[in-house]
Amino acid sequence: MMRKSMTGALGAFLGLYAYSSWAAASNPIVIGDIDDLSGVYADVIGQGGIDAINMAISDFGGTVLGKKIVLLSVDHQNKPDIGASKFREWADQNGLNMLIGGSNTGVSIAMSKVAAVKKVPFIAIGAAGASLTGADCTAYTVHYSYDTTALGNGTAGAIVKQGGKSWFFITADYAFGTQLQEAAARVVLANGGKVLGAVRAPLGTTDYSSFLLQAQASGAQVLGLANAGTDFSNSLKGANEFGLTKTMNPAALLAFISDIHSLTLQTAQGLYLTTAWYWDLNEETRAFAKRYFAKMHKEPSMNQAAYYSATMQYLSVVKAVGSTDPDLVMALLKKTKINDMFTKNGYIRADGLMVHTMYVMQVKTPAESKYPWDYYKVIKVMPGEEAYGSQPDPACSLSKK
Amino acid sequence: MTAVFGVPLPAILGQLMLGLVNGSFYALLSLGLAVIFGLLGVVNFAHGAFYMLGAFAAYIGLQFLGVNYWCALVLAPLAVGALGVVIERLFLRHLYQLDPLYGLLLTFGIALIAEGIMRGLFGSSGRSYPVPDLLRGGFNLGFMVLPIYRAWVVLASLTVCGLTWFLIERTRLGAMLRAATENARLVQAFGINVPLLVMSTYGVGVALAALAGVLAAPVIQVSPLMGSSLVIVVFAVVVIGGMGSIIGAIVSGLVLGLIEGLTKVIYPEASNIVVFIIMAVVLIWRPTGLFGRE
Numbered sequence: 001m002m003r004k005s006m007t008g009a010l011g012a013f014l015g016l017y018a019y020s021s022w023a024a025a026s027n028p029i030v031i032g033d034i035d036d037l038s039g040v041y042a043d044v045i046g047q048g049g050i051d052a053i054n055m056a057i058s059d060f061g062g063t064v065l066g067k068k069i070v071l072l073s074v075d076h077q078n079k080p081d082i083g084a085s086k087f088r089e090w091a092d093q094n095g096l097n098m099l100i101g102g103s104n105t106g107v108s109i110a111m112s113k114v115a116a117v118k119k120v121p122f123i124a125i126g127a128a129g130a131s132l133t134g135a136d137c138t139a140y141t142v143h144y145s146y147d148t149t150a151l152g153n154g155t156a157g158a159i160v161k162q163g164g165k166s167w168f169f170i171t172a173d174y175a176f177g178t179q180l181q182e183a184a185a186r187v188v189l190a191n192g193g194k195v196l197g198a199v200r201a202p203l204g205t206t207d208y209s210s211f212l213l214q215a216q217a218s219g220a221q222v223l224g225l226a227n228a229g230t231d232f233s234n235s236l237k238g239a240n241e242f243g244l245t246k247t248m249n250p251a252a253l254l255a256f257i258s259d260i261h262s263l264t265l266q267t268a269q270g271l272y273l274t275t276a277w278y279w280d281l282n283e284e285t286r287a288f289a290k291r292y293f294a295k296m297h298k299e300p301s302m303n304q305a306a307y308y309s310a311t312m313q314y315l316s317v318v319k320a321v322g323s324t325d326p327d328l329v330m331a332l333l334k335k336t337k338i339n340d341m342f343t344k345n346g347y348i349r350a351d352g353l354m355v356h357t358m359y360v361m362q363v364k365t366p367a368e369s370k371y372p373w374d375y376y377k378v379i380k381v382m383p384g385e386e387a388y389g390s391q392p393d394p395a396c397s398l399s400k401k
Numbered sequence: 402m403t404a405v406f407g408v409p410l411p412a413i414l415g416q417l418m419l420g421l422v423n424g425s426f427y428a429l430l431s432l433g434l435a436v437i438f439g440l441l442g443v444v445n446f447a448h449g450a451f452y453m454l455g456a457f458a459a460y461i462g463l464q465f466l467g468v469n470y471w472c473a474l475v476l477a478p479l480a481v482g483a484l485g486v487v488i489e490r491l492f493l494r495h496l497y498q499l500d501p502l503y504g505l506l507l508t509f510g511i512a513l514i515a516e517g518i519m520r521g522l523f524g525s526s527g528r529s530y531p532v533p534d535l536l537r538g539g540f541n542l543g544f545m546v547l548p549i550y551r552a553w554v555v556l557a558s559l560t561v562c563g564l565t566w567f568l569i570e571r572t573r574l575g576a577m578l579r580a581a582t583e584n585a586r587l588v589q590a591f592g593i594n595v596p597l598l599v600m601s602t603y604g605v606g607v608a609l610a611a612l613a614g615v616l617a618a619p620v621i622q623v624s625p626l627m628g629s630s631l632v633i634v635v636f637a638v639v640v641i642g643g644m645g646s647i648i649g650a651i652v653s654g655l656v657l658g659l660i661e662g663l664t665k666v667i668y669p670e671a672s673n674i675v676v677f678i679i680m681a682v683v684l685i686w687r688p689t690g691l692f693g694r695e
Contacts, residue, residue, distance in 0.1 A: 201672075211665065213412070242548060243546060258524065
């Protein structure tokens with residue numbers, strides 16, 4: 001009896017071993033997703049991003065070049081070291097072919113260094129820092145969805161042209177916040193406006209009242225919020241409570257539909273923001289949103305839509321190239337226009353930036369909102385070159401070629 | 402205009418006022434921690450989670466059960482306090498004989514579980530709780546407009562702090578509690594039900610955290626992570642006041658709120674570490690804290 005079960009166990013073990021070596025031999029196409037799955041940015045992409053990639057994989061048919069497509073995902077916990085070491089591990093041990101990196105500029109910069117060493121295409125979505133395709137660019141980095149330049153050009157550009165000339169910034173005190181404030185301030189100054197002051201609030205501050213009081217005392221017309229996630233929500237909530245929204249015009253330099261949903265229109269109404277995508281733009285966006293909603297029970301953010309688009313784009317290019325060779329794939333990616341529900345005629349510049357149309361939106365009032373998630377009205381459609389600039393970033397070594 | 406450190410006086414007054422508001426939150430939260438540590442010897446790392454659950458209880462009550470703010474002020478602490486009692490009975494009770502580290506690990510685990518569950522249910526960006534109609538608007542103090550709600554927070558939390566201090570330091574029940582922590586077996590021998598006393602104490606400590614959560618709900622975004630960022634600061638406040646000292650927790654909560662408020666004007670980047678710098682200095686100078694007993 002004992003002997004029999006031992007043999008059985010051994011057989012099962014050998015079978016498993018044989019299976020795993022067969023699986024390795026058949027070499028699936030491996031896509032990775034390293035993102036904040038539990039922290040302050042988990043609602044911006046998070047689980048919804050994993051679902052968006054899975055939707056893309058299944059829409060593509062589940063295989064490419066006759067190989068199965070598999071997805072790995074892990075939480076980077078907003079820590080650059082975790083993101084970079086997981087990326088390295090997957091590249092070394094799991095045959096990773098392409099990585100999508102979610103929110104957090106710090107983590108994405110760390111991961112782009114790994115992409116360069118391991119020669120694995122890396123698509124950054126959600127990290128806003130424009131340096132990803134500037135000083136920190138690599139031959140394997142693609143920056144999708146938005147960057148600080150486009151966000152600054154969008155929101156600050158629209159407001160300053162409407163007469164909002166004097167600004168006060170509340171800025172998240174790390175790379176993302178300072179890059180965002182610089183980008184916005186540049187636009188304000190270029191259009192004849194002035195910056196009356198700025199305060200750098202530590203990341204994760206919950207009480208913004210004293211910063212708001214300083215903003216009020218400055219006498220500025222516009223309150224520029226160079227922060228994101230709960231930092232953004234708490235600062236806007238405070239601005240309402242202290243009556244700043246009556247005397248100043250709040251401007252969100254980076255806000256997502258999940259933020260507006262959680263703040264409610266009552267608090268967020270009238271706010272200007274810039275977005276790459278909105279679920280209610282046209283038939284195609286609504287069709288995608290409807291399928292997504294059926295799974296997640298909320299409307300997708302621009303980054304979740306970008307996750308889908310980027311996965312589709314990568315897989316089609318792999319199919320066209322006929323291999324996953326990173327250099328061939330990157331070369332064709334930079335030559336192929338992106339035409340899908342996410343954007344029309346988007347293209348990837350020499351420095352890796354995906355240039356595409358951006359939208360300046362205003363949050364509707366509760367009276368204007370006719371159905372659930374009816375939150376934005378389009379103020380301005382910005383062509384890609386206007387949002388991102390027509391030339392590649394000179395700070396990137398790839399731009400000179 | 403008069404100026405201090407190059408900052409005009411009205412601005413300083415405004416910031417002091419806001420510091421007082423934050424200080425009242427710190428006082429209320431550190432009070433609960435001090436009560437639990439002083440009387441049970443438990444380092445309650447789940448305090449931030451109970452604060453978060455209090456805010457969510459108010460939100461859930463308003464959104465799904467039609468419970469208004471005023472009822473939530475009573476009901477949410479009761480509900481969360483009851484949860485605390487259950488946790489004390491099922492888990493914490495078994496750890497009293499062991500090193501305090503075990504209690505810390507257990508409560509830390511509970512905090513992570515509570516945060517995970519709320520994130521699963523409500524997402525990480527959280528929800529908004531409206532300011533109750535009666536407390537909308539603001540007072541014009543000349544140097545700033547103080548929202549009525551913030552004034553109410555100061556009033557409510559100082560009252561609760563005062564009552565708790567009175568209960569523990571000046572009543573017969575408080576005397577029994579303090580005696581039970583000195584020598585539980587002797588007090589038990591006098592016919593007092595010590596386990597019941599200890600259980601209720603934990604429940605009340607937790608309820609105080611939940612009350613702070615309800616008070617905070619209308620002013621900050623109700624989110625699963627709202628407690629974890631606060632609990633570390635509150636621990637520092639308790640250490641500065643002297644672990645277990647009730648009056649120390651209240652006074653240092655208020656004073657640190659004021660100091661933090663001033664830091665936000667003079668050097669905002671340091672506003673999230675100033676409390677820890679003070680903690681380090683106090684620990685060097687007086688290792689038992691400002692009001693701690695040897």
